[in-house]
Structures are given as structure tokens and as C-alpha cells.
Amino acid sequence: MKNTAKHQGLRNQLAKLLEEKGITDKNVLEAIKTIPRHLFLNSSFEDFAYQDKAFPIAADQTISQPYTVAFQSQLLEVKKEDKILEIGTGSGYQTAVLCAMGATVYTIERQNELFKKTSLLLPKLGIRPKKVIFGDGYKGLPEFAPFDGIIVTAGAPFIPQPLMAQLKVGGKLVIPLGEEHQIMTMLIRKNETQFEKHEFGEFRFVPLLENKN
Numbered sequence: 001m002k003n004t005a006k007h008q009g010l011r012n013q014l015a016k017l018l019e020e021k022g023i024t025d026k027n028v029l030e031a032i033k034t035i036p037r038h039l040f041l042n043s044s045f046e047d048f049a050y051q052d053k054a055f056p057i058a059a060d061q062t063i064s065q066p067y068t069v070a071f072q073s074q075l076l077e078v079k080k081e082d083k084i085l086e087i088g089t090g091s092g093y094q095t096a097v098l099c100a101m102g103a104t105v106y107t108i109e110r111q112n113e114l115f116k117k118t119s120l121l122l123p124k125l126g127i128r129p130k131k132v133i134f135g136d137g138y139k140g141l142p143e144f145a146p147f148d149g150i151i152v153t154a155g156a157p158f159i160p161q162p163l164m165a166q167l168k169v170g171g172k173l174v175i176p177l178g179e180e181h182q183i184m185t186m187l188i189r190k191n192e193t194q195f196e197k198h199e200f201g202e203f204r205f206v207p208l209l210e211n212k213n
């Protein structure tokens with residue numbers, strides 16, 4: 001698991017590209033420069049790890065495109081020690097970016113193979129989310145709620161009610177909504193009963209699967 005000066009150079013270039021594509025949050029760009037994305041991919045993809053592309057990981061899933069990771073992370077406006085829930089741990093790359101931004105991260109994955117693999121990988125890289133949990137993201141994590149932010153990294157056909165309920169007042173839920181393709185959607189909780197909705201254009205994700213554990 002080597003992380004060389006060449007990798008650092010490629011990460012700096014990737015961060016520059018993301019800045020050109022409109023990412024402005026310095027905290028996000030720093031995290032992109034820090035996290036060794038090549039170590040989250042199967043070694044056959046290592047040479048391409050710093051291209052702005054999604055790649056296959058285990059269990060027919062994908063590691064999100066860096067722009068998508070950066071875009072969702074920027075929408076969350078993470079402050080140090082914010083309590084963030086991630087749905088869809090996958091490779092752990094998005095988890096690592098949130099940790100590097102100073103968040104206290106809880107993350108859920110429903111594919112056992114990925115859950116096991118990523119639970120082992122993160123500590124090896126010195127990345128320590130608060131909890132990595134095997135379970136169904138549609139339910140959220142009521143026992144650790146409320147959260148400052150919730151990020152869903154798979155395409156959801158609808159907004160799961162439990163996720164809205166587990167958001168602090170002032171907190172943000174960032175969720176790609178739709179079946180074939182998704183509209184990046186952000187809900188901000190205004191008070192106990194009201195949410196403000198913002199939409200940010202089209203993205204593509206693997207589906208958020210329900211009841212299939």
C-alpha cells in the first residue's frame with residue numbers, strides 16, 4: 001500500500017480540476033489532496049485512480065466520481081466535529097473524505113462483502129470513522145441520532161422518512177433522488193416539521209436498495 005510523491009502530484013492535479021469544475025470549499029479540496037484514492041480501488045485500476053471517474057468496486061458497486069464526492073461534501077458544509085451519517089459506505093472513500101474534513105462519521109453499508117472489506121481497510125489507512133455498520137440505510141441510525149448532516153451515496157427512489165426524522169434542526173440531508181438518473185437534492189431542516197428543498201442537477205448512482213439484506 002504505497003502512497004508516493006507521484007500519487008500526491010496526481011491528487012493535487014485532481015483537486016485543481018475539481019476547483020475548475022466549481023468546487024470552492026477549501027476543506028473539501030484539502031481532503032481530496034490528502035486521501036489516497038488509489039488505495040480504495042482494486043489494484044488493476046490504480047493507474048486511473050486520480051481521473052475524475054467512477055470505477056467498479058466489489059459486489060457490483062462503484063466508488064463515486066471524485067467530483068460527485070466533492071459536490072456532496074461541499075453541500076454538507078462540514079464543520080469540525082459535525083456528526084455526519086453516510087448511507088452507502090462502499091469503498092470507504094467518501095467516508096475518508098468526511099473524516100479528513102473533521103467530521104465524526106457514522107456509515108452504513110448493506111453489502112456484507114463491502115462492509116467487511118472496508119471495515120478492515122479504513123483503520124489500516126489511519127482513518128477512523130466513529131462507526132461502520134452493516135445494515136439498511138433506509139432506516140438510518142436512530143440510536144445515534146440526531147445528525148448535523150446525512151449523505152446518501154446511492155440513488156434513492158424516494159426520501160426515506162427515518163432519515164428526515166434523524167436530522168437536527170438546521171441539519172442537511174443530501175440525497176440523489178430518482179431511478180434511472182438522479183437529481184441531487186438537499187433538504188434543510190427548518191424546525192420540527194418544516195424542511196426546505198434545493199435541487200442541483202443530474203447525477204448517476206447505483207441504486208439504494210430496500211429490503212434485500
Ligand code: SAH
Nearest residue numbers: 063088090091094109110136137153208209
Ligand atoms: N460512498 C461510496 C459509494 C458506493 S456506491 C464510495 O465512496 O465508494 C453506493 C453504496 O451504497 C454501495 O456500496 C451499496 O451497496 C450501498 N447501498 C445500497 N443500498 C443500501 C442501503 N439500503 N443501505 C446501505 N447501503 C446501501
